[in-house]
Amino acid sequence: MGAEPWSLGGGSYSMHLWLFFTLSLLLFILLLISCGGCMRKSAQFSAQNNDTEAKDDTHLISISQFDDSVFPNSISPATIQEGHPGSRKVSWQNDVEMPGMQDNKESPCQHSRALPEIPAALDDKGNPDGKGDPVYQTARELTAAECQEISEDPIEPSYAASDQFSLEAQRTEFIIEDDVAKEEKVAPVYARVSKKTKNAPLLCLPSHSAAHGNVERDEEPPPLPEKRFDLDDDFVIGEESKQILVEETPQEDPRAAVPGQERDPRSSRADAAAWTQVTMASVLSRRLGKRSLLGATVHTPSPSGSGILIPGVIQAYRLDSGKGNSSYTVSFEDGQFKEYSEDSIIGPGFQSLSRFKLYPGQRVYLTHSGREYVGLVEQHNHLDNEVLVHVKELDLRSLRKIEDVRLTESRKSPRLQEQERENLRATSKQTESKRIHCSESIDIPPRGPGVVDMDEVMAAMVLTSLSSSPLVNSPLNSSTMPGLAESGSGSSGIWSWGSDTPSPSTPPFGQSAGLAQGGDGSDRYGTQPLLLEEPTARKRKISPDYRCAFTFGDCSVQPQVALLKPHVVFASPVPSLSGTRKIRGEAKKCRKVYGLENRNQWCTACRWKKACQRFHD
DNA sequence: AATGCCGGGTT
DNA sequence: AACCCGGCATT
Ligand SMILES: [Zn+2]
Numbered sequence: 001m002g003a004e005p006w007s008l009g010g011g012s013y014s015m016h017l018w019l020f021f022t023l024s025l026l027l028f029i030l031l032l033i034s035c036g037g038c039m040r041k042s043a044q045f046s047a048q049n050n051d052t053e054a055k056d057d058t059h060l061i062s063i064s065q066f067d068d069s070v071f072p073n074s075i076s077p078a079t080i081q082e083g084h085p086g087s088r089k090v091s092w093q094n095d096v097e098m099p100g101m102q103d104n105k106e107s108p109c110q111h112s113r114a115l116p117e118i119p120a121a122l123d124d125k126g127n128p129d130g131k132g133d134p135v136y137q138t139a140r141e142l143t144a145a146e147c148q149e150i151s152e153d154p155i156e157p158s159y160a161a162s163d164q165f166s167l168e169a170q171r172t173e174f175i176i177e178d179d180v181a182k183e184e185k186v187a188p189v190y191a192r193v194s195k196k197t198k199n200a201p202l203l204c205l206p207s208h209s210a211a212h213g214n215v216e217r218d219e220e221p222p223p224l225p226e227k228r229f230d231l232d233d234d235f236v237i238g239e240e241s242k243q244i245l246v247e248e249t250p251q252e253d254p255r256a257a258v259p260g261q262e263r264d265p266r267s268s269r270a271d272a273a274a275w276t277q278v279t280m281a282s283v284l285s286r287r288l289g290k291r292s293l294l295g296a297t298v299h300t301p302s303p304s305g306s307g308i309l310i311p312g313v314i315q316a317y318r319l320d321s322g323k324g325n326s327s328y329t330v331s332f333e334d335g336q337f338k339e340y341s342e343d344s345i346i347g348p349g350f351q352s353l354s355r356f357k358l359y360p361g362q363r364v365y366l367t368h369s370g371r372e373y374v375g376l377v378e379q380h381n382h383l384d385n386e387v388l389v390h391v392k393e394l395d396l397r398s399l400r401k402i403e404d405v406r407l408t409e410s411r412k413s414p415r416l417q418e419q420e421r422e423n424l425r426a427t428s429k430q431t432e433s434k435r436i437h438c439s440e441s442i443d444i445p446p447r448g449p450g451v452v453d454m455d456e457v458m459a460a461m462v463l464t465s466l467s468s469s470p471l472v473n474s475p476l477n478s479s480t481m482p483g484l485a486e487s488g489s490g491s492s493g494i495w496s497w498g499s500d501t502p503s504p505s506t507p508p509f510g511q512s513a514g515l516a517q518g519g520d521g522s523d524r525y526g527t528q529p530l531l532l533e534e535p536t537a538r539k540r541k542i543s544p545d546y547r548c549a550f551t552f553g554d555c556s557v558q559p560q561v562a563l564l565k566p567h568v569v570f571a572s573p574v575p576s577l578s579g580t581r582k583i584r585g586e587a588k589k590c591r592k593v594y595g596l597e598n599r600n601q602w603c604t605a606c607r608w609k610k611a612c613q614r615f616h617d
Numbered sequence: 618a619a620t621g622c623c624g625g626g627t628t
Numbered sequence: 629a630a631c632c633c634g635g636c637a638t639t
Contacts, residue, residue, distance in 0.1 A: 584638050589621065608631060609622055 290317045290326060298347030299407045300330050303338045307359035309346060309407055312338075346407060354402045354614045358387050364405040366391070366398065372410065384601070385614075403603055403613045585617025 294317070299309040312330035315337065319326045329339045346353050358364070362377035366389060375389035378397065385402045589612040590602035599607060603614035 582637070584621065586639095591620065604630090606621085609633065611622060 290319075293317065293328070293349050296347060296349065297408070298330065298345045298350055299353075300338070300340050300345050301356075303332070303336055306361075307357065308362050309356065309358070311407070314345075352403075352614070352616055353405070353407060354385055357382055358402070358405075364389055364407060365409050366400060366405045368394070368396075368398065374409075375405075377405075401603060401614075587612075587615045587617045589615050 375391040590606035
């Protein structure tokens with residue numbers, strides 16, 4: 001981690017960064033004031049406009065948007081503009097009229113939105129051509145009323161965004177959409193900006209064409225450095241000094257300092273900051289008892305970049321500069337440490353496993369005829385979210401819904417584990433409802449030694465795919481299925497074997513995995529005093545209904561509730577809401593997510609009108 | 618009106 | 629166990 005490009009200069013650099021940052025902010029504000037509404041309409045930009053920023057005027061940034069052909073209803077016409085890199089106000093606008101587009105009337109649903117750029121990071125050593133420095137961003141503001149078109153979007157919500165931004169593409173796009181808000185007000189803008197490093201030479205991308213012959217064209221998304229801003233309605237950027245940290249955290253990642261000892265190439269590449277991403281979220285402050293999570297055992301994508309989820313323990317946390325998101329330092333059994341965005345952590349109080357991709361070799365636990373077994377994942381079909389697990393002990397392969405496998409062993413009945421957390425959550429009054437364990441699995445009889453019998457696998461796949469609707473629209477699907485991608489009509493689901501590029505830092509559905517340090521390379525685990533979590537009862541904000549598609553680190557829009565591990569010392573359980581009241585979680589469940597017409601994609605529990613086991617609260 | 622899901626069925 | 633669904637609470 002010490003390897004992040006922008007932390008080169010150590011403290012002094014970060015100083016600059018901050019300066020830069022603040023300056024830009026000011027600039028930004030100025031612009032806002034002077035320009036006022038121009039932003040809404042059509043803020044065009046070009047390099048010529050702002051020469052205020054030092055050394056950066058030479059570089060251009062291109063901003064592009066999704067191509068309509070890919071996401072017909074969810075994204076506005078492609079727009080490409082030129083921007084100015086140094087300037088924070090990289091913006092774009094949706095309302096541009098596209099030649100040849102029948103739909104010229106500007107959509108009321110979308111607005112231009114200026115976005116702060118990423119901290120200049122590598123700009124100083126920018127490369128002259130100004131190319132190769134795309135900024136991707138897309139965002140929209142929607143008002144419920146005028147945009148029914150959106151709601152008719154045939155694209156399965158979770159797949160609505162692409163995670164394919166390749167490293168080589170001149171400009172790529174991706175992102176997001178807000179969901180139509182139920183409320184009157186404008187939905188929050190959810191956007192992310194990615195920027196490719198200028199100094200490509202610095203990072204030795206071992207991969208690309210060279211590496212595995214099987215590398216898919218859509219190289220995994222930029223691994224890392226990720227930072228959040230709060231874009232909200234009035235760009236409150238950078239402010240926020242609420243850095244937080246806690247409990248004896250190693251000053252540094254021990255091995256980070258050791259130059260020779262690099263981690264996995266991929267991982268280091270990430271650190272090389274081939275990309276810098278900025279994720280902006282707005283609204284919705286998920287303030288939870290983060291402290292309470294200290295010491296909790298969780299799972300995170302292995303730092304090795306293999307994609308395998310390994311157990312670790314939360315050692316510390318901090319809120320990132322943008323409120324709303326925090327990162328955690330996780331320690332692993334081997335003594336390693338790594339910081340992760342909360343979005344890439346799996347465990348009580350974090351993400352649910354169902355959002356992640358399981359790579360072959362992943363160790364999982366499952367219950368088979370009343371008993372728990374360990375197994376290794378062989379494939380993961382993330383269309384149906386099913387995994388083929390091989391249970392060595394029985395030499396059998398079992399095809400399961402992902403929610404039917406666990407990363408942790410549980411002596412107790414699996415589903416009670418969940419309930420256990422609930423109890424800790426102070427909502428304990430709940431009934432001792434014995435949850436059923438619905439396992440929707442198809443066991444595949446033992447076979448030859450350890451070799452996967454392709455046919456059987458196929459058979460199993462087909463079996464389960466038959467029932468699922470042909471949801472082939474996700475562009476990203478096609479790339480995830482190396483061998484089976486057959487374009488032949490009626491593909492059967494999306495299965496991935498190890499062959500496909502493990503996107504190390506990119507959890508399955510796009511959440512960026514690791515989280516490199518923020519813009520200020522210095523005070524990582526600052527000596528900041530432990531800051532208590534605001535004791536004030538968490539406001540139950542009726543956040544506008546929004547979701548981010550796929551690629552979002554922040555997909556965790558599903559509000560999290562602090563769930564605690566038994567041994568974790570925790571702060572107030574927040575008796576906040578008057579005791580015995582059943583509070584309906586705000587997480588959207590299968591029914592809502594997939595829709596009635598796609599009932600077959602719901603998790604079993606939902607189909608049975610039971611508590612959803614795929615999207616918890 | 619739509620969702621989420623508990624309790625209590627039936628197969 | 630797998631599955632279905634009435635009906636209530638919540639939004
Ligand atoms: Zn469900």
